[in-house]
């Protein structure tokens with residue numbers, strides 16, 4: 001009698017345990033995405049897997065007591081792990097290369113990581129935990145991330161501020177929000193070369209339908225730089241002569257077009273090869289000359305009928321910077337915003353500036369964007385110009401994330417024109 005009572009109780013317990021396990025898996029499979037996204041939340045599926053295991057092993061304990069022997073126990077333990085193992089990939093543990101189903105792309109994502117400073121070979125495709133959006137932030141599915149020349153300095157450890165290792169480069173993305181908006185946003189702290197990224201809600205600008213992903217990216221760091229060089233720094237006036245150095249690059253190709261649109265009298269563009277000079281002429285430059293430092297001043301003066309120029313936009317630095325200073329007209333302005341030659345910054349003599357009332361001004365986009373009216377407004381203007389076909393951002397190759405090294409090799413070797421992007 002006692003024994004059959006025990007058998008009945010154990011039987012009931014085992015049925016209860018089985019129901020509990022089924023319930024756990026039903027809840028697990030229907031857990032809403034919001035549970036994952038809640039800031040600081042425990043990973044809900046993982047909690048359910050643990051709960052399942054606890055219940056399953058209590059179940060096994062009951063089974064072995066009831067059986068009064070351990071025959072079959074090993075088989076039962078093996079069976080207990082099957083649903084957990086089957087569930088693991090869905091929870092992002094060892095996510096498949098093509099990515100997980102949307103609901104489960106929570107724990108692990110593919111990203112390009114820089115673990116030491118150096119050339120393109122320091123970039124590795126890795127699997128890392130996805131970032132979590134905090135207050136005032138958005139988690140976006142990255143559609144495309146922009147590569148900028150400055151990224152080559154960031155991974156070399158020569159860009160201010162020097163990032164802590166390891167880090168994910170990429171300071172601008174076009175991404176999809178969970179509510180389906182296609183937004184463009186800067187991420188100056190990095191993190192863009194990944195499947196998902198966190199952006200500031202206040203910086204996320206919806207991309208108009210008439211503007212492509214790569215075009216939108218061209219307008220962010222590079223486009224805003226070109227716009228501010230001309231408008232905020234040089235304060236160009238109609239009819240002025242403007243020299244755009246490195247004009248086939250991302251900033252340069254937009255500076256040529258914007259200068260013409262804003263009413264420049266003559267745009268003299270420099271570029272390193274015939275093909276690159278043909279490109280800048282097709283963008284509206286009046287003359288294109290070699291960007292080589294030797295003979296730079298003579299070539300530019302020749303291109304301007306022997307006359308000095310009003311504005312020089314220089315990102316090459318070193319000898320080209322010094323030569324550019326020497327060809328400025330009265331009240332001329334040289335805006336320096338880069339040092340692609342890596343020749344350093346030559347000293348500037350204030351007395352020599354006064355001789356012809358010339359000015360040298362530095363520009364850095366990051367602090368510029370802290371000034372009200374410097375971000376969304378010029379971006380909206382350039383979106384409208386692009387949608388209308390007036391501005392035509394030059395779009396270069398889109399590289400898969402796995403080819404980040406090749407993308408950086410091409411930028412450093414001066415093989416790219418316009419905007420270079422990485423696609424997850």
Ligand SMILES: NC(=O)c1ccc[n+]([C@@H]2O[C@H](COP(=O)([O-])OP(=O)(O)OC[C@H]3O[C@@H](n4cnc5c(N)ncnc54)[C@H](OP(=O)(O)O)[C@@H]3O)[C@@H](O)[C@H]2O)c1
Nearest residue numbers: 149246249250251271272291315337338341363364365414
């Ligand atoms: N201050 C800021 O806020 C800011 C913002 C954006 C960009 N920038 C700077 O602006 C420049 C252009 O940026 P980007 O993103 O438009 O780059 P990009 O598309 O890669 O263009 C860079 C151009 O610089 C020239 N160049 C590259 N290496 C050179 C070298 N060793 N010596 C001389 N010229 C070289 C190349 O033109 P050619 O081969 O045709 O001569 C190349 O097309 C970079 O120096 C970047 O750091 C500054």
